[in-house]
Amino acid sequence: MADNQDKLSRYLTQTGVNEHARFILELEFIQCLANPHYLNWLAQNKYLEDKAFLNYLQYLEYWRQPQYATYIRFPHCLAMLELLQSEHFRQVIASPVAVDEIHTQQAFYWMHYRTNRIKEAAAAAAAQAGQAEGRQAGSTNGQADTAAAPPAAATAAQQPPA
Template sequence: MASGTESDEASDTPEIYKDPDDGRQRFLLELEFIQCLANPTYIHYLAQNRYFEDEAFIGYLKYLQYWQRPDYTKFIMYPHCLFFLEQLQNANFRNAMAHPANKELAHRQQFYFWKNYRHNRLKHILPRPLPEPEAAPPVSAPPQQPVPALPPVPAATISATATAPALPPMQYANAPGSALAKNDARNSAVDRRKRKKEG
């Protein structure tokens, strides 16, 4: 009879599941999934296929927040996934990522972050140069001569130059008396052809 009571007690206690590899496979699968969240196109795919309408999946996203602890963040290669994981806790963000325009916006902002990250980081990390010491004024500087004032220009000259239209750059070459017109290779070729026909 004692053996019967022992078997009854053993059946009452639930068996605890033990991973055959001590959770290594689960760890790798969750690490791979969470790093996929760094890609806005993948989040858009999840939203398009209505994963975000499943309460179990939303619960899984809440469970995955343990990856934000320092013990686990050291394994993550794409830190943007933690930002997107935090955003996915918000229902408005989950709904917005179903639209292609929002996916493109997130992808563009991520690109600009990567493009300027090094420059922005170095701007705050590198030490700023010390200000240069101001030079002492010279002990005995010679007095400067005053610049003589220019004579006033007659009003007739100003009004004549103001009303004359300025020629566009290409018209200077064709202007009569212009040095450019004499040295222009095209004009000399035309002159040679005219002389050839006349001769």
């Protein structure tokens, strides 16, 4: 990783790109990786066969760190970045059928993720409220039941021997 940082420092010195501009450019680029049609374009134009480009993708793994990941709006890009490390995926993404399948899965995820999380949160809140009511009812009922029921020793003494 230190070797990559040295290369990056030399690159920045040579190109004159400041750190803020680099951050914005890399953020924009990594988020483009969430688009399966863009990945297909990269594959069709042989970028996914270029060793330098693959090294750049490896370098971008730092975006997984929490201090950087908070800026990402399309988390699928991190999943795609991971998949792009696989040669098999780089070959498969060149197929329009694979692109359509990934695009469809993403659409279903985006359509239903929020709705499903809201339903899960509502169910969890209802269950938690039900447990709280049960504990409250149990504590008052338990006290009433304990007061109403005679101690076990007293009931045993009241029963005649068989």
